Amino acid sequence: MPPLIPVGGALKIAISGKCSATSDWSCIFHWSYGGTEPSQADCAALALLARTTFSTEFTPLMTEAMTITQAEVIDLASAMGSSAIDAATTTGSRTGGVLPASAAVLVHKTTQLRYRGGHPRTYLPCGSATDINTADTWSADLVSAVNGAYNVFQGSLNAHTQGGTTLGNEIAISYVNKVANPIPPFRRAAPLVLPILDFATEAAIATVRRRLGRR
Numbered sequence: 001m002p003p004l005i006p007v008g009g010a011l012k013i014a015i016s017g018k019c020s021a022t023s024d025w026s027c028i029f030h031w032s033y034g035g036t037e038p039s040q041a042d043c044a045a046l047a048l049l050a051r052t053t054f055s056t057e058f059t060p061l062m063t064e065a066m067t068i069t070q071a072e073v074i075d076l077a078s079a080m081g082s083s084a085i086d087a088a089t090t091t092g093s094r095t096g097g098v099l100p101a102s103a104a105v106l107v108h109k110t111t112q113l114r115y116r117g118g119h120p121r122t123y124l125p126c127g128s129a130t131d132i133n134t135a136d137t138w139s140a141d142l143v144s145a146v147n148g149a150y151n152v153f154q155g156s157l158n159a160h161t162q163g164g165t166t167l168g169n170e171i172a173i174s175y176v177n178k179v180a181n182p183i184p185p186f187r188r189a190a191p192l193v194l195p196i197l198d199f200a201t202e203a204a205i206a207t208v209r210r211r212l213g214r215r
Contacts, residue, residue: 002185008076008077033168042162042165047085053157055090062093070085076173096131111172123208137204137205154170
């Protein structure tokens with residue numbers, strides 16, 4: 001697989017952790033930035049901000065089976081862009097019974113682009129057994145809490161200045177277009193950067209099967 005094409009003025013933020021100390025989970029975000037390209041120290045500070053804010057907002061919505069272990073920030077402007085990891089473990093504190101690792105709360109995001117197959121989304125490892133409303137939906141209280149937590153997390157990064165780098169807003173990056181390039185790996189000639197215009201937490205219980213451990 002060839003490397004991804006660089007994207008100027010964009011950061012990748014990956015927050016990851018464990019479920020029951022065996023299965024891995026990860027949430028990937030992208031943010032625009034202006035000013036100078038971030039240094040390694042800038043990336044480290046941004047990773048700390050992302051991890052601590054994410055932990056503060058979401059561990060109350062995660063069961064004790066879920067832990068947050070690190071945040072990584074990568075400058076996508078070039079193959080040599082700075083990066084850094086901020087590592088510290090925070091454990092979920094929500095009571096109510098542990099769910100399978102595959103259960104997730106889906107945050108659906110909106111861009112100006114209309115296309116088949118959905119839109120940018122984030123699968124959050126939140127919710128407990130008592131947060132289930134019906135066989136396939138979360139409670140309204142959990143949906144509202146996740147939506148509020150995501151709003152705070154997003155707001156903590158929007159317009160944040162670190163050194164000579166000023167973050168813009170959350171974005172999505174599209175590297176693939178099977179219509180324009182039907183040959184695997186279906187890459188665009190240039191990645192498409194899409195500002196996130198809005199987001200909403202869905203009531204339907206989402207699943208991420210790859211979070212289930214293999215035996």
